[in-house]
Amino acid sequence: MHRGPLRPGEWVRLTDQKGRRHNFELVPGKRFFSSRGHIEHDDLIGREEGFSIGSSAGGEYLVLRPLLSEFVVSMPRGAAVVYPKDAAQIVAMADIYPGARVVEAGVGSGALTCSLLRAVGPLGRVRSFERREEFADVARRNVRQFFGVAEDGPDHPAWSLTIGDLAEELPRSEEPADRVILDMLAPWECVDAVADALTPGGIVCVYVATTTQLSRIVETLRVHGGFTEPQAWESLVRDWHVEGLAVRPGHKMIGHTAFLVTARRMAPGERAPRKKRRPAPGAYGPDYTGPRPDDVPTDPAE
Structure with a gap:
């Protein structure tokens, strides 16, 4: 900086x-x-x-x-950026710490990458994967701009950026990951690769925009069996107007931007305890087409 x-x-x-x-x-x-x-x-x-x-x-x-939170909402964009409120949740709830080995896919416009690089510090490592080269080029320029690296200079020393599909590229690396952050259209396609790369106790954090994506990734993590029960949430931010006795909520707020999901990796060969609570009636009805836990009946009336 x-x-x-x-x-x-x-x-x-x-x-x-x-x-x-x-x-x-x-x-x-x-x-x-x-x-x-x-x-x-x-x-x-x-x-x-x-x-x-x-x-x-x-x-x-x-x-x-x-500030970083101000830079990311105004920087040049290829893909949509991860908003500061969500980046802060990812850094905190995925427990990104100094020295951590973090895998990120996709890189988008580099907004989250900047937060991750700050969090892991000089002894950590962030490996970013992006399918689209034009997005990767924008992200590289933005990360260099924020950290004060010359446009024709080397990348941030703790960062590597790979053009390619995470599901294909990650298994080729023998370096384990402490944390994996997924910001992509179909993160459920990468669950097996993520499970193989994560260290026991490591965290996967998924950023998805829609309820259908949310349902699919949560159920995929459950069915995999190698992760703890997924936790899903969203955050909403509202500012306040404070002037003398005029104290009231602001007229604007940052509402829904995305859902976040976290789960922790079990040790090899271990499975998390099964949920005791049965799903609500109709939760896995005839219209449900996603992954289905083994102990859920096909007919909800059973």
Whole structure:
């Protein structure tokens, strides 16, 4: 991460008096334009962040480097980004720790990759897999931009990026994984490969957008037998307006973005205890087409 005075090539975040935010890359000789006139990039370069500056038409802006949570929602995108609220849940609930060996698929636009690299630290390792080369190129540029690596320089030292299908590429690696994060359309297709790669007690965390994906991955993990009972949830974030006695919920909130599912790997040859509670009537009715636990009757009336 950048420290010290602002330098060419860095991103900065300008916030005006109404709270409107503008993110852009510092380029010598360029100008930032808004409805309140312009600001010369050269007037920002070389100064310590955390200052106010006026524009040519009387606007006033606060200048800071963007936080990671601010950078990922404004950075160039190939695929949709993992929102900061979900990235924070993944880092916490998947217990990403310094020195961890983490596998990530797919890489999307690199938003979650930045959070994972921060969490594992210099002694950890993040191996990312992405099927689409154009997404991988965008992610590589974004990760380099955030960590201050030159565009033509080497990748982050704790990071490797592989173009290919996780289910095919991961078994070729002999390096075990402590954590596996899946952000893909059909994560259930990778459960066997993930089970083989994860260390006993390791965690798989799956990020899916729809209820049908949620059902399929949870049931696949259950039927596999080599994982603990999957836990599924979503998080919603609402800000608050606080001014004097006017304290109320904000008019905007970040609602559903995705579901998260976690499960832990059992030791080889071991199976988790079966659930004692029987499924609700109709849970595995005639319209259900996904994986079915062995002890669930075909006819819910049985």
